[in-house]
Amino acid sequence: MTGTVYKSTGSWYYVKSDDGHFYNCRIKGKFRIKGIKSTNPVAVGDRVEFKLEKSQEGEEEIGVISEIKPRDNYIIRRSVNLSKQTHIIASNIDQAFLLITLNNPPTFTTFIDRFLVTAEAYRIKAILLFNKIDTYNEDELSEVKYLAAMYRQIGYQCIGISAKTGKNVEQVRELMKGKTSMISGHSGTGKSTLVNVIEPSLDLKTTKISEQHRQGQHTTTFAEMFDLEFGARIIDTPGIKGFGVVDIEKEELGDYFPEFFALKQHCKFHNCLHLDEPKCAVKDALDAGKIPWSRYKSYLQILKGEEDQHYRIDNYEQE
Numbered sequence: 001m002t003g004t005v006y007k008s009t010g011s012w013y014y015v016k017s018d019d020g021h022f023y024n025c026r027i028k029g030k031f032r033i034k035g036i037k038s039t040n041p042v043a044v045g046d047r048v049e050f051k052l053e054k055s056q057e058g059e060e061e062i063g064v065i066s067e068i069k070p071r072d073n074y075i076i077r078r079s080v081n082l083s084k085q086t087h088i089i090a091s092n093i094d095q096a097f098l099l100i101t102l103n104n105p106p107t108f109t110t111f112i113d114r115f116l117v118t119a120e121a122y123r124i125k126a127i128l129l130f131n132k133i134d135t136y137n138e139d140e141l142s143e144v145k146y147l148a149a150m151y152r153q154i155g156y157q158c159i160g161i162s163a164k165t166g167k168n169v170e171q172v173r174e175l176m177k178g179k180t181s182m183i184s185g186h187s188g189t190g191k192s193t194l195v196n197v198i199e200p201s202l203d204l205k206t207t208k209i210s211e212q213h214r215q216g217q218h219t220t221t222f223a224e225m226f227d228l229e230f231g232a233r234i235i236d237t238p239g240i241k242g243f244g245v246v247d248i249e250k251e252e253l254g255d256y257f258p259e260f261f262a263l264k265q266h267c268k269f270h271n272c273l274h275l276d277e278p279k280c281a282v283k284d285a286l287d288a289g290k291i292p293w294s295r296y297k298s299y300l301q302i303l304k305g306e307e308d309q310h311y312r313i314d315n316y317e318q319e
């Protein structure tokens, strides 16, 4: 049978078969995936092949996973104990929404840009949701409009919403249909409020799934996938407000700023870092006002944060 992993506890996997039934599954033998040193071979979102076997008590049918299908993408974090190892949080994510509020709490452009760079590096489509627009005065609304226009120009979809009044939430729901989404954002930006307004029944489902999954209860929080009634899936990653970790070579960082990448071919040096090199198309565009300073500032900040030719984004927060 083929199915999708909805929950993982490290030893048990909760898998939904393509014909819509849930099974508790284990893995058989050792899984090795090329290039990944991971503490967990199977992650939430994975497409897997499994066979049913009778459990020892002979009552329940247990699935045995024999194969993981190639992943479109995956997000990781470093394992807590083994520094060289990583933990795959989730895979096969179609899109990630970032909830942004101007104040209460403030979301700075450097945080937005780090999120976008990480999404580009993971090849996950990113959508920016400016939440709490019901609370903004005229000045604040024009700031939201300015930011949205700036990010739209780069190619990112931006929507002003209110999770509280429901404004433009229907648009978000439409975007989610038929896809697997993640919802990120600082604490207090309205992630739970948005999920509740999108699908009020989700709370009930949450309880039901964890009840069915008693054997696998574990103290650590793991990612979990949920079906929404209108044909969408969301991946909840407790304790992770952003995207986890990604290592990027200094030379490739500019490639994850789409507007820099588009100009790169016009830089004199093919490996231009857009710092002090002569005839740099990115710096020229910056001087001509065609690239926003805030983006360039974020770029420098990420670049300067690098260690040993690498920089590391780590927006993993323990609750």
Ligand SMILES: Nc1nc2c(ncn2[C@@H]2O[C@H](COP(=O)(O)OP(=O)(O)OP(=O)(O)O)[C@@H](O)[C@H]2O)c(=O)[nH]1
Residues within 6 Å of the ligand: 131, 132, 133, 134, 135, 161, 162, 163, 164, 165, 185, 186, 187, 188, 189, 190, 191, 192, 193, 194
């Ligand atoms: N006025 C207004 N308040 C909102 C809106 N969205 C969320 N809030 C409020 O903001 C506060 C935080 O919302 P949550 O949904 O708990 O935020 P969260 O991102 O899930 O926060 P964490 O669980 O800490 O990560 C709550 O008091 C919400 O009622 C909105 O669109 N407008």
Ligand SMILES: [Zn+2]
Residues within 6 Å of the ligand: 264, 267, 268, 272, 273, 274, 275, 277, 279, 280, 281, 282, 283
């Ligand atoms: Zn350059």
